Amino acid sequence: MDDPRIGQILSDRWISFPRSEAVLRLLHELLLAPRQTRMPGVIIHGASGIGKTMIARKLRRDFRPTFDAAEGSLSHASYPPAGAPSTG
Numbered sequence: 566m567d568d569p570r571i572g573q574i575l576s577d578r579w580i581s582f583p584r585s586e587a588v589l590r591l592l593h594e595l596l597l598a599p600r601q602t603r604m605p606g607v608i609i610h611g612a613s614g615i616g617k618t619m620i621a622r623k624l625r626r627d628f629r630p631t632f633d634a635a636e637g638s639l640s641h642a643s644y645p646p647a648g649a650p651s652t653g
Contacts, residue, residue, distance in 0.1 A: 579623050585616060592624050 588609060595605055609617050630639040 577619070577622065579619065585620055585623075588620055589624060589627075592620075593628060596628060 591607060595607060598605060609620065611617060632639055
């Protein structure tokens, strides 16, 4: 695949919709929550083919962790990205 246009055509596309953006905001908030003994969690469920895996892939792309070897900790980019609606 030498032609960059072909690579672009064959790559995944994120098509935003209100429910997915709400789920992404919630997931980002959970990732940024301070560590505690009993961390909050979320279950995402639904019928096959409605975008659960695409939400996970979008989260992974937008919120890549960086590992600090000196401290042995992960940090994440801030959220929301530019242009995203606020939650309040």
